[in-house]
Amino acid sequence: MAIAAVPITSPLLLAISGGIDSVCLLHMMVARQTETLIVAHVDHGIRSDSAADERFVSELAKQYHLPYVSTQLSLGPNASEEEARNARYDFLLQQAATHQATIVTAHHQDDAIETIALNLWRGTGWRGLAVLNRPTILRPFIELSKSQLYRYALKHRLEWVEDSTNASSIYQRNRLRRMLAAQGKKLDKVALMGLRAKQIQLKKDVESEERRYHTTDLTSRHFMIQLDNATAGELIATVVERLSGYRPTRPQAEAALLFVKTARSGSCHQVAKGVEIVCKTRYFEVRVV
Numbered sequence: 001m002a003i004a005a006v007p008i009t010s011p012l013l014l015a016i017s018g019g020i021d022s023v024c025l026l027h028m029m030v031a032r033q034t035e036t037l038i039v040a041h042v043d044h045g046i047r048s049d050s051a052a053d054e055r056f057v058s059e060l061a062k063q064y065h066l067p068y069v070s071t072q073l074s075l076g077p078n079a080s081e082e083e084a085r086n087a088r089y090d091f092l093l094q095q096a097a098t099h100q101a102t103i104v105t106a107h108h109q110d111d112a113i114e115t116i117a118l119n120l121w122r123g124t125g126w127r128g129l130a131v132l133n134r135p136t137i138l139r140p141f142i143e144l145s146k147s148q149l150y151r152y153a154l155k156h157r158l159e160w161v162e163d164s165t166n167a168s169s170i171y172q173r174n175r176l177r178r179m180l181a182a183q184g185k186k187l188d189k190v191a192l193m194g195l196r197a198k199q200i201q202l203k204k205d206v207e208s209e210e211r212r213y214h215t216t217d218l219t220s221r222h223f224m225i226q227l228d229n230a231t232a233g234e235l236i237a238t239v240v241e242r243l244s245g246y247r248p249t250r251p252q253a254e255a256a257l258l259f260v261k262t263a264r265s266g267s268c269h270q271v272a273k274g275v276e277i278v279c280k281t282r283y284f285e286v287r288v289v
Contacts, residue, residue: 001144001152011036012138013101015092016060018053021106023060023160024149025141029104030064038067040095042088045074053161069095107132108141108149110177113192117176125250129199143193210238219283225261233257243286244275260284 012035016022029037039061043054054070061068071091075083096103112132119128132139141149153160217223218239224232237253240246248256248271256277259269263279270276271286278285 001148011038011099011101012104013038013040013092013096013099015088015103015105016041016057017106017163018057018060018161019106019163020153020158020160021108021111021141021146021149023158024152025104025106026060026064027156027158028140028152030066037064038069038095038099038101039064040092041068041070042091043070043072044079044084044087045072046077046079046084047163053163056161102138103136104138104140106141107139108144108146109189109193110146112142112196113187113189114177116192116196117179121176123249123251126199127203127250129196130203131196133200133203145189206234210235217283219285221260221279221282221284224257229254229257236260240271240275240277240286244271244288246272246275248272248275 012029014022014026014029014037016026016039018041026037026039029035039057041054041057043050051072054072058068058070073087075087092103095101115131116129119131122128132142152158218235224236227235233250233253236257237248240248240253240256252271256269256271259267259277260279263269265279265281267279268276269279274289276287276289278287
């Protein structure tokens, strides 16, 4: 089974949850015998049985004679997927900096397609196709399907743990996963991954074009009014992200743009929880509240 090329960047910090995907990743990377590897695990503290997963991954690291780093969080059973993801990457990025390492995850083709579906449901627009493409993170499985990883695990008699929350209907991703599975062969995964690749390149082109405006005062209401809505929407989302750290969804950016173009001076508009725009006569401000 061929995987995407992984640059020999030493060391590599492997994000290992203990599930089948990451167990396959660990097994394959050890088999390569070309990089220095570090096993990293995050116990989110969401499930009561998550400590058992940590012990399983710790033992795997010992079995492979690899250094091991982990953290135990206490997010609680009501934590959202976004909270868990943010906390996980905070730890992984901190460990990558400490060890001068590159993060490697086991995200695969089905993960990418689920994320695309989730983003489109949330209203992220065209950027919702350009998923799992952070250039500083390696994802060697991104063109492989979940079924291919299952076959690999069975062939090599690998053991893994099952996350009990994967069966829960509480999470939107799980509900979408079942909906996508019901499509079966009707879902052209190869075509979707091709669109993803095109959108990743388009995103780079858009961001390159946006940099042309960095010397312009993007908080000028007059400047925004002069632009077509598509361009202004992208730029206002960029301004909000730059000043607040939050990237608005497409509907949120459209609503923010309409506000900036038409609101009276002194008016306030909530972009998202904790992020608002205040209009002055000639410019607008982005505030984190």
